[in-house]
Amino acid sequence: MKPRLLFSYALLALIAVACIYPALWTVLSSFRVGNSLFSDHFIPTAWTLDHYRDLFRERADRSIPYANWYWNTLKVATASMVLGTLIQLLTAYSISRFRFKGRKAMMMMILILGMFPGFLSIMAVFIILNTIDLLDSIWALVLVYSAGAALGMFVAKGFFDTIPRSLEEAARIDGASHMSIFMRIILPLSRPIITYISLTTFAGAWVDFIFARAILRTPENWTLAVGLWSIIDSYNSTEFTLFAAGCVLVAVPITLLFMYTQRFLVDGLTAGASKG
Amino acid sequence: MKHRAATAGWLSVICAGLGQLYNRQYVKGLSFILVYAAGIYAIAAKLTPHLKGIVTLGEQGQHLVKVGKIYKNVPGDHSIFMMIYGVLAILVVLLFLLFYVLNIRDAVVVGRRKQSGSELRVLNSSVFPWLLLSVPMIGVLFFTIMPIVFTSLIAFTNYASPNHIPPKNLVDWVGFATFDKLFNMNVWSDTFVGVLSWTIVWAILATVTCYFGGILVALLINQQGIRFKGIWRMLFIIPYAIPQFVSLLIMKNLLNEKFGPINQYFRYFGMEGLPWLNDPFWAKVSVIVVNMWIGIPVSMILVMGILTTIPKDLYEAADVDGATAGAKFRNITMPYILFATAPILITQFVGNINNFNVIFLLTGGNPATMKYNNAGETDLLVTWLYKLTLDFNQYNIAAAVSILIFLFIAAAAIVMFRRTRSFNEEDMIQ
Numbered sequence: 122m123k124p125r126l127l128f129s130y131a132l133l134a135l136i137a138v139a140c141i142y143p144a145l146w147t148v149l150s151s152f153r154v155g156n157s158l159f160s161d162h163f164i165p166t167a168w169t170l171d172h173y174r175d176l177f178r179e180r181a182d183r184s185i186p187y188a189n190w191y192w193n194t195l196k197v198a199t200a201s202m203v204l205g206t207l208i209q210l211l212t213a214y215s216i217s218r219f220r221f222k223g224r225k226a227m228m229m230m231i232l233i234l235g236m237f238p239g240f241l242s243i244m245a246v247f248i249i250l251n252t253i254d255l256l257d258s259i260w261a262l263v264l265v266y267s268a269g270a271a272l273g274m275f276v277a278k279g280f281f282d283t284i285p286r287s288l289e290e291a292a293r294i295d296g297a298s299h300m301s302i303f304m305r306i307i308l309p310l311s312r313p314i315i316t317y318i319s320l321t322t323f324a325g326a327w328v329d330f331i332f333a334r335a336i337l338r339t340p341e342n343w344t345l346a347v348g349l350w351s352i353i354d355s356y357n358s359t360e361f362t363l364f365a366a367g368c369v370l371v372a373v374p375i376t377l378l379f380m381y382t383q384r385f386l387v388d389g390l391t392a393g394a395s396k397g
Numbered sequence: 398m399k400h401r402a403a404t405a406g407w408l409s410v411i412c413a414g415l416g417q418l419y420n421r422q423y424v425k426g427l428s429f430i431l432v433y434a435a436g437i438y439a440i441a442a443k444l445t446p447h448l449k450g451i452v453t454l455g456e457q458g459q460h461l462v463k464v465g466k467i468y469k470n471v472p473g474d475h476s477i478f479m480m481i482y483g484v485l486a487i488l489v490v491l492l493f494l495l496f497y498v499l500n501i502r503d504a505v506v507v508g509r510r511k512q513s514g515s516e517l518r519v520l521n522s523s524v525f526p527w528l529l530l531s532v533p534m535i536g537v538l539f540f541t542i543m544p545i546v547f548t549s550l551i552a553f554t555n556y557a558s559p560n561h562i563p564p565k566n567l568v569d570w571v572g573f574a575t576f577d578k579l580f581n582m583n584v585w586s587d588t589f590v591g592v593l594s595w596t597i598v599w600a601i602l603a604t605v606t607c608y609f610g611g612i613l614v615a616l617l618i619n620q621q622g623i624r625f626k627g628i629w630r631m632l633f634i635i636p637y638a639i640p641q642f643v644s645l646l647i648m649k650n651l652l653n654e655k656f657g658p659i660n661q662y663f664r665y666f667g668m669e670g671l672p673w674l675n676d677p678f679w680a681k682v683s684v685i686v687v688n689m690w691i692g693i694p695v696s697m698i699l700v701m702g703i704l705t706t707i708p709k710d711l712y713e714a715a716d717v718d719g720a721t722a723g724a725k726f727r728n729i730t731m732p733y734i735l736f737a738t739a740p741i742l743i744t745q746f747v748g749n750i751n752n753f754n755v756i757f758l759l760t761g762g763n764p765a766t767m768k769y770n771n772a773g774e775t776d777l778l779v780t781w782l783y784k785l786t787l788d789f790n791q792y793n794i795a796a797a798v799s800i801l802i803f804l805f806i807a808a809a810a811i812v813m814f815r816r817t818r819s820f821n822e823e824d825m826i827q
Contacts (some may be wrong), residue, residue: 123622126622126623129617129620129623130623133617133618133623133629136614136633137629137632137633139690140632140633140635140636140690140694141632141635143644143648143651143690144635144639144647145754146647146651146658147647155697157656158653158656158657158756159656159661160658163658168639185796188489201503204685206534208532208533209533211529211530211532211533212530212533214532215525215526215527215529215531216525216526216530219525219526221527224526233539233807233811234541234542236747236806236807236809237541237545237807238751238779238806239540239541239782239805240547240751240779241751241782241799241802241803242541242544242545242547242548242751242799243783243786244442244548244551244782244786244792244795244796244799245543245544245545245547245548245551245796246483246540247786247787248477248547249481249539249540249543249547250545252477252478252481264540265540267536268536268537268539268540268541269536269540269541270533270536271533271534271536271537272537272541276647277786292539295759299525301653302816309501309733324640327640328640328641328642328643330642330757330758331753331757333785334787346640349642349643349646350642350646350758353646353649353650361650363696364646364650365755368643368646368647371640371643372639372640372643375638375639375640376635376638376639376640378442379638380631380635380638387422388521
């Protein structure tokens with residue numbers, strides 16, 4: 122083997138170890154007996170499932186309502202996904218398909234506002250929610266996540282732009298209304314983009330920390346991101362194995378989802394490129 | 398008949414809807430009159446106090462009043478609520494003015510059409526998109542635009558703890574005093590300049606390391622002779638697939654000075670171990686390295702996508718000319734990648750300026766320092782303003798900082814604007 126290749130393989134292996142190590146270490150820690158961060162062995166000498174059971178057990182000496190957090194996160198992510206996707210599709214569809222007055226101005230506005238990271242105005246959102254008495258509610262979180270969804274519409278718009286307009290014109294000649302064109306022609310053709318948007322909005326709500334921590338105040342209402350952060354923040358490294366188990370349960374579904382769609386996205390990208 | 402349009406227009410100036418009635422659009426005319434009356438009534442009766450409120454921001458805070466023999470706490474004006482209602486009131490007034498102007502325009506346009514006797518078109522296809530857009534736009538209005546307006550307003554007040562927190566105290570307009578404080582008052586300006594310079598250094602380093610790291614890794618996998626390309630790629634995507642907050646919190650533990658495994662390995666080889674997150678210098682190194690771990694997979698995916706789009710005939714032509722592998726790399730591969738990814742660089746740079754997660758979850762902005770006011774050594778502007786808001790209640794300074802960040806981002810957005818393909822070439826596909 123050439124030395125160049127040998128060197129490359131060594132480098133690749135090194136990077137691979139760096140990529141996997143943290144995840145592997147966490148998974149192994151979650152099965153380790155004891156609760157400390159420190160351990161002499163990378164692979165545990167004694168294995169246990171206790172930490173996973175512990176997560177769902179009520180205990181008086183600490184407040185880690187993990188089941189609550191999981192349920193909250195699931196609710197927030199699902200609701201934001203449905204609302205957010207709907208809003209984003211509607212916006213993208215109307216901007217892509219219709220030429221109306223104020224369209225360019227609207228696109229300009231969406232582009233600039235979209236560059237503005239929502240959490241910069243977190244203080245104002247916080248005060249507004251406080252005024253309408255919605256602070257500390259997971260529905261406020263859903264509202265905040267989906268309200269801004271329209272600003273991310275450019276991907277979907279790009280997709281709608283590629284659907285030939287002749288399809289709609291044919292349907293319109295046959296007497297279809299705007300709504301039935303959208304429901305019966307555009308939506309079925311847009312399955313890939315709908316999948317993509319739903320997954321990203323779901324994952325976005327699942328992993329968000331910034332708004333969740335600002336809006337949710339009582340531990341029972343927290344989402345997983347805030348909860349896990351607080352375990353590390355308040356228990357430091359004394360409940361580490363419990364934290365590791367919690368992390369595994371959060372990360373596994375979303376990681377699998379991402380690995381799956383990633384393959385589909387990257388493949389689609391390269392397939393399109395080689396055809397062109 | 399010549400003055401039909403003008404008459405309709407002037408009638409609508411006097412009272413919305415009259416012009417429409419004159420144009421014999423009775424339903425439209427009547428509903429316009431109703432909206433007009435309701436609007437005038439609302440503004441005169443309901444909104445004026447709020448409009449005044451946003452100017453004064455209240456006259457008296459919570460105070461004690463003697464009732465009989467005891468003093469009772471009486472709620473006073475709440476400046477912040479007054480400001481919110483004031484902004485809403487202004488919004489309603491603006492909407493009303495818009496309605497009024499459109500009403501006059503409508504009267505003139507319809508009048509002119511009646512004059513020339515042309516058909517009245519039903520503007521269905523222009524109303525429908527706005528109908529679809531109305532719900533999304535209300536969301537954007539209340540949770541994006543309102544907060545921005547509100548933030549800008551707060552920056553010009555003295556809304557901050559300990560002396561100006563409603564309902565106990567009032568908040569007042571102070572003009573540019575907050576910005577003055579931020580730039581000229583030592584306690585704040587030292588922090589601001591320090592945090593700002595670290596933010597810029599961080600954004601440059603984080604962007605450059607991830608960008609070139611991504612190119613390097615992609616090229617490494619894509620070399621001729623490397624086998625199992627798919628497996629390598631999948632392994633390297635793992636950091637991207639794990640939720641960021643999870644991997645960052647894990648990293649925080651990995652780098653724990655006393656018990657973390659990284660220092661454990663150091664000790665195993667007889668070395669001291671490093672204060673990864675507790676020393677100002679090493680904390681900065683740590684956040685950049687951890688950010689590479691998170692950011693390189695993204696750049697790698699992008700670059701690998703681009704590599705497959707480089708036309709093969711370029712390389713074939715180079716082969717015919719007898720180019721070496723190095724020359725092909727320098728003259729074809731690199732220029733191609735750099736050209737295709739240049740716009741991404743700007744987005745990533747802006748993204749890194751606002752890279753809240755990496756800093757907040759990994760170091761929390763720490764290690765703490767005496768030099769700064771309410772900020773630590775690794776705090777970025779965004780994490781600083783988050784702390785100022787949630788932990789220290791320094792709302793006006795936080796607002797001023799977000800305005801400054803926003804101005805920067807808006808500038809970047811305008812640069813980006815003309816490059817966005819989806820914007821400029823939208824009609825080319827069809």
